[in-house]
Amino acid sequence: MESFFIFAGIAIFALMFPIVWRIIVGPTAIDRIVAVNVIGTKTTALLVIIGMIYGRVEMFVDFALTYALLNFIGSLAAARYFDRVNPSKNFSNSEPKEQES
Amino acid sequence: MIPATICIVLVCIGILFFLGGAVGIIRFPDFYTRMHAAGKGDTMSVFLILMGLAAYQLADFNLANLLVAGKILFITIFIMWASPTSTHALIKAGFEEGQKLWTRNREKEDSDR
Numbered sequence: 001m002e003s004f005f006i007f008a009g010i011a012i013f014a015l016m017f018p019i020v021w022r023i024i025v026g027p028t029a030i031d032r033i034v035a036v037n038v039i040g041t042k043t044t045a046l047l048v049i050i051g052m053i054y055g056r057v058e059m060f061v062d063f064a065l066t067y068a069l070l071n072f073i074g075s076l077a078a079a080r081y082f083d084r085v086n087p088s089k090n091f092s093n094s095e096p097k098e099q100e101s
Numbered sequence: 102m103i104p105a106t107i108c109i110v111l112v113c114i115g116i117l118f119f120l121g122g123a124v125g126i127i128r129f130p131d132f133y134t135r136m137h138a139a140g141k142g143d144t145m146s147v148f149l150i151l152m153g154l155a156a157y158q159l160a161d162f163n164l165a166n167l168l169v170a171g172k173i174l175f176i177t178i179f180i181m182w183a184s185p186t187s188t189h190a191l192i193k194a195g196f197e198e199g200q201k202l203w204t205r206n207r208e209k210e211d212s213d214r
Contacts (some may be wrong), residue, residue, distance in 0.1 A: 079187070
């Protein structure tokens with residue numbers, strides 16, 4: 001059963017490399033944010049699998065929980081910040097632009 | 102024996118969903134379609150993998166393993182709640198930034214994305 005967990009961890013880790021490719025060549029910044037969010041969500045599952053391999057699940061599951069919380073807050077903050085620094089162009093119901101350059 | 106079988110089946114299906122999400126993130130031409138592949142494949146694959154691990158954790162049943170399985174279940178519930186929320190926030194940010202929609206004619210202009 002441990003060899004199956006090692007196989008699953010290696011498969012998840014190997015499938016992260018296409019997403020790293022999307023981070024490198026992503027056309028816009030928001031594509032990179034999306035790819036980082038996907039990798040962070042997969043790291044949560046990978047941490048629990050690492051805990052299963054080491055036999056210390058009760059410790060690694062707390063790491064996974066903290067990582068899920070941090071990933072959610074981080075991606076939400078990145079989305080809101082990206083929304084803030086790019087003022088709305090033509091279709092938006094948010095606040096009008098404060099300063100005109 | 103039965104929890105191990107359930108664990109293997111669920112983790113393999115989860116890795117298959119992750120493979121679909123990764124291929125979609127690579128090959129879709131548009132930001133919105135990539136977001137579709139990322140959001141759905143991500144949520145479902147992590148859900149299946151963590152449910153399989155929680156089922157394996159309950160193979161020998163005592164209080165400590167039940168607590169760990171409950172924590173894994175809590176992570177699953179949190180991800181099922183948080184991943185669509187972050188997907189919605191990211192796609193709203195991309196929409197308000199003014200991402201172009203993919204059409205068939207623009208494929209010839211920039212096909213090397």
